[in-house]
Amino acid sequence: MNLTRRHFLAASLIPAATQAFVSPNTTHPSDDSKLPPLDPDEPVEGPLFLKAGPMLGHVAHDRALIWVKASNASKLTVKVASGPAMQNARVISGPALTVDSAFAGVVEIPDLEPGRRYFYVVMLDGDAVTAPPAASFVTAPAPGLTGKVRFAFVSCSGYRGYMAAASWGEMAIRANFDVLLQLGDNHYANTTDLAKLRANYLNHRVVGGFRELTAKVPCVGVWDDHDFGPNDSDGTLPGKENSLRAFREAWANPSFGEDGNPGCYFQFTRGDVDFFMLDVRYHRSPDKAEKNASKTMLGAKQLEWLKRGVAASKARFKVIAGGSVIETGGPLDSWASYPDERRALLDALREYEGVIFVSGDRHFTAGYQIEGRWIEVTSGPLGSGNASCPPSPELWLSCSEGKMWSIFELDTSGAEPRLVYELWHAGSGLTERRELTWDQVNGRGKIPPSPPLPKVPAPKKAK
Numbered sequence: 001m002n003l004t005r006r007h008f009l010a011a012s013l014i015p016a017a018t019q020a021f022v023s024p025n026t027t028h029p030s031d032d033s034k035l036p037p038l039d040p041d042e043p044v045e046g047p048l049f050l051k052a053g054p055m056l057g058h059v060a061h062d063r064a065l066i067w068v069k070a071s072n073a074s075k076l077t078v079k080v081a082s083g084p085a086m087q088n089a090r091v092i093s094g095p096a097l098t099v100d101s102a103f104a105g106v107v108e109i110p111d112l113e114p115g116r117r118y119f120y121v122v123m124l125d126g127d128a129v130t131a132p133p134a135a136s137f138v139t140a141p142a143p144g145l146t147g148k149v150r151f152a153f154v155s156c157s158g159y160r161g162y163m164a165a166a167s168w169g170e171m172a173i174r175a176n177f178d179v180l181l182q183l184g185d186n187h188y189a190n191t192t193d194l195a196k197l198r199a200n201y202l203n204h205r206v207v208g209g210f211r212e213l214t215a216k217v218p219c220v221g222v223w224d225d226h227d228f229g230p231n232d233s234d235g236t237l238p239g240k241e242n243s244l245r246a247f248r249e250a251w252a253n254p255s256f257g258e259d260g261n262p263g264c265y266f267q268f269t270r271g272d273v274d275f276f277m278l279d280v281r282y283h284r285s286p287d288k289a290e291k292n293a294s295k296t297m298l299g300a301k302q303l304e305w306l307k308r309g310v311a312a313s314k315a316r317f318k319v320i321a322g323g324s325v326i327e328t329g330g331p332l333d334s335w336a337s338y339p340d341e342r343r344a345l346l347d348a349l350r351e352y353e354g355v356i357f358v359s360g361d362r363h364f365t366a367g368y369q370i371e372g373r374w375i376e377v378t379s380g381p382l383g384s385g386n387a388s389c390p391p392s393p394e395l396w397l398s399c400s401e402g403k404m405w406s407i408f409e410l411d412t413s414g415a416e417p418r419l420v421y422e423l424w425h426a427g428s429g430l431t432e433r434r435e436l437t438w439d440q441v442n443g444r445g446k447i448p449p450s451p452p453l454p455k456v457p458a459p460k461k462a463k
């Protein structure tokens with residue numbers, strides 16, 4: 001997008017009331033002691049209903065995972081059909097939802113066709129608990145099939161679910177991407193206490209826009225520090241098993257770590273794009289530990305899993321997603337504090353084309369061309385307060401104002417793949433669009449910086 005269009009958007013299209021709506025939230029609490037209290041996550045007596053969900057999790061070319069959280073103990077089943085009238089529906093048996101999982105659970109719908117729309121109705125103890133018309137989703141294209149994949153990525157949702165409500169609401173109305181990646185700080189429980197973790201997940205899952213969006217668009221996630229434990233927490237955190245238990249209850253990801261190596265990392269494929277979702281906390285050395293060859297962010301097994309997966313990937317694009325920024329000038333709580341492992345990873349990736357990094361955590365949105373070679377975009381905040389993006393010679397885009405999410409459109413239908421980056425703002429819509437060449441994606445061409453993104457005036461103080 002050129003300067004004229006951006007300024008037009010900033011100055012002309014956005015009414016004054018909307019400008020205030022997208023203005024930065026200049027306060028970001030260091031704890032939630034002064035915020036409205038969270039509802040405890042407790043069972044509700046009486047007729048069964050969904051406290052949260054249905055949320056589409058991993059949707060592959062041949063199966064779909066659907067997550068729900070029920071009001072009380074019940075048996076989950078889902079009806080699935082190829083049309084909205086639910087004729088000839090299959091009834092898929094899901095798990096018993098029990099107190100052990102705080103009545104959350106995932107049902108897997110098998111035997112689906114690629115690139116097809118399916119309609120579904122959620123039932124608890126045999127009774128429908130989703131209102132008509134039936135929700136629907138589209139399965140992923142077959143692995144290896146060339147074409148267009150649009151994925152959104154978000155982070156820094158805020159201390160309460162309502163803080164990201166404007167973003168979720170607009171994303172739900174537009175629903176203009178195929179899959180959503182939540183890259184951590186998806187809530188701010190800041191604890192390993194299981195009850196508090198569950199209450200925080202629930203608080204973020206009951207927001208109307210989130211429910212509307214994720215009932216129709218697949219959504220997977222990883223954690224960063226605040227939804228793993230306290231700020232900047234790492235693998236030395238006592239009670240991290242509770243964080244993983246709550247995480248597994250709350251997500252319908254395709255897998256969680258590997259056998260013998262716990263964590264939240266996993267891989268999935270959509271068409272000609274492979275996604276590698278990283279766990280940057282469970283095995284992490286402390287940020288302030290001495291920098292040496294054994295200092296790790298991923299842990300040896302996850303690092304080998306990632307290198308092995310990228311080497312085996314036949315997809316034109318390989319998206320590596322995690323909570324910590326990998327740009328060279330990152331802060332203490334980033335890959336910059338792990339120089340040996342970062343170097344080993346980047347060196348191992350150098351021979352592969354189509355590698356792009358996406359990340360979060362920073363409370364601003366920025367695009368980098370790392371060492372002139374790799375694209376990274378860190379996206380946020382979706383609902384948290386804003387921070388200012390520091391200058392960097394690697395920057396090609398930055399925006400420190402408003403509540404934001406990012407979309408990459410990856411198109412492998414032509415002889416040379418195409419990549420388009422989009423920045424979206426709650427209240428303003430599309431505020432930046434950059435098409436990047438295959439040479440730029442692979443470090444053979446420098447990415448010129450975008451002109452400064454429009455500053456949105458801060459709201460006037462009430463008298």
Ligand SMILES: [Fe+2]
Nearest residue numbers: 185224225361
């Ligand atoms: Fe974070």
